[in-house]
Amino acid sequence: MKVDKHSLLLYAVTDRSWLGDNSLAAQVEDAIKAGVTFVQLREKELPYADFVAEAKKVKEITAHYRIPLVINDNIEVAQEIDADGVHVGQSDLDVSAARALLGEDKIIGVSAQTLEEAVWAEKHGADYLGVGTVFPTSTKLDATGVSFAVLQDICSKVAIPVVAIGGINAENILGLQGTGIDGVAVVSAIFAQPDISAAARKLAALVQKAVKR
Amino acid sequence: MKHKGVIFDLDGTLLDSMPIWDNIGSKYLRTLGLAPAEDLHEKIKIMSLLQCAGLLREQYCLPYTEEKIMQQINALIEEQYRSLVPLKPHVITFLQRLNKAGAELCIATATDRYLVEAALERLGIAGYFKFILTCGEAGCGKDVPVIYHRALELLNTRLDDTVIFEDALYAIKSAKAAGFTVVGVHDASAASDEEAIKSIADSYIYTFEEWKVEER
Structure with a gap:
């Protein structure tokens, strides 16, 4: 298995909305030092050259701490900077292209909202699943909710690791106990916080109780 | 787009x-x-x-x-x-975007089908295209617009709702003469035709990053 499920424990998805005067790489470093175990670089608006430049800086950090780095949706950026992989949506075409262009050794994460999508993604070669949204979220307005029961069902029926995503924070994270997830993915619960290190540290302690034993 | x-x-x-x-x-x-x-x-x-x-x-x-x-x-x-043959820059991202936007894509090429299929399969992008049409199958080269008319039929889209991306001047000429919207794509091999292409085509791009896709 290309992705060690323990590395998915506290999965941080970047968001430059709350950057302020900081650099994204510096925020990622703070988050990793405080316990983040996996990083997904997500950029929706950046031109290619800026995206690549940003990804290179973040990769320097993740490589230094030996934390996997995947790129959201952009196979080409992942290829260019030799990232550890990509995270793509529920599109068979994108999964096939990512596998062909990045090779067998890279991590391909796929988003899923239903058991059918989860089983499908596993069958098509996904290395892990991002399942959500598990709680209402402000960062993805159009995201569809996934119930506790569906999340539980997915975790019991796929062999690849599952990360819960969507609206997870220190207040509700323990609500995922008993679902069978391998980790939680967070965005604003880390990057929107005034003290990123403190926020990540708190989540890193709580997530131990939320994942399956 | x-x-x-x-x-x-x-x-x-x-x-x-x-x-x-x-x-x-x-x-x-x-x-x-x-x-x-x-x-x-x-x-x-x-x-x-x-x-x-x-x-x-x-x-x-x-x-x-x-x-x-x-x-x-x-x-x-x-x-x-x-x-060996690689994709040109930003092609994969462009195909992903068009797919998300719900566009129907096809390939119209002078290259033989078995070569096209071999390259597309290796690159993992075959699935993005509804079909491949070759000049051999269309019965004419791209100096006449037969292949484009046939592709339009198979896509089942309207002429004014369809766009062609092409790097060769002679092909752009015949597609334009047939009333298609054509975007000239820069390729080093056709660098000497750049000005002529710019004067005929509806737009000219150096890479696909320049072409904005409107998501539906």
């Missing part, structure tokens, strides 16, 4: 395959252990494959018939489509 249908040329538009054709004579001679003359490329670039085979046979005293030489060159080209 709100276009519902997109017709892509393959070589020089989606694939960076022109260097293969550019140096094919030299590559072929090297497989035989021969050193190509420096001006070989200039000489053969406007020749048909048959003429090229004749020139190579004569000038390099090859012990093969022209037909055999053509076969060997074709095998070499096939090998490169199967194992």
